[in-house]
Amino acid sequence: MHRRATIPARINIIGEHTDYAGGKSLAFATDVHLILDAKSLPTGFEGDPTVVELWQAAGGWPAHLSVTSSIPIGVGMSSSAALCLAVTLCVNGSMEPLAACKEAQRLEHEILKTPCGLLDQMAMMFGKEGSASLLDFTLLRSTTVPVPSDWMFKLVDSKIHRKLSQSSYSASVDSQLQTVHVDSENQRVERALNATARHLGPLLNASHASLQKRGVSLPEVDRQVELLQNTPGVxxxxxxGGGFGGMILVLVESDDVLPELRTYSPSRGGFVEEIFE
Structure with missing residues (x-):
């Protein structure tokens, strides 16, 4: 047997640090992917030790496991969630998307020791070409939302990369501060649904300011964000992402703004296929 899972990276437009608090997010799958090939072996397991550990924890059969990925690691595009989803789909084959998300989350918690919510997995699994997913983490529901043509996104690498499992991501935060952030961020998500790019921009800026107060940004990142916010055409x-470095999401007026960077558009969600050779 040979199964191949293809999982996209995700871009979260708005609604950060809300998933584990029952909040909302607006995110989309991209055309940047992680691909896992699992080929049956008579006995044993072959592949990267971390991939093999995840595979065995998911109940995988004896297999040769190989991963190819264009998702950058440690920059807030959820490469670890993509890997856990790929393992889940290759072990189980086609399955109900939310069930796949929950199993991938379990692997990330137990094996990778990352205390994540379900934002990454749901954005990756429920993605549709040309649309974002409005994710409700109280109802665990995804609603497809067309992305307006004037929403043009680019990513700037802050060059500050940290593993969330090794950062203060998992540290406790003042409950009142967290509540204020989630409540205001949920409101920004709702306002974004009917926003033009001109109205979405200030919502992104306000989201960053709230995340600063929430304590998941860094001064080095804040300086870069401020410079970008004041760049003509931004x-x-x-x-x-989870914070403490990684990517900066930038909403631009046109492709001519920050021309050295590519524009990201919504793409298909994750899937698994049987390969016959």
């Missing part, structure tokens, strides 16, 4: 910018 409508808004904020840190993206």
């Amino acid at each position: 409508i808004g910018a904020r840190m993206m």
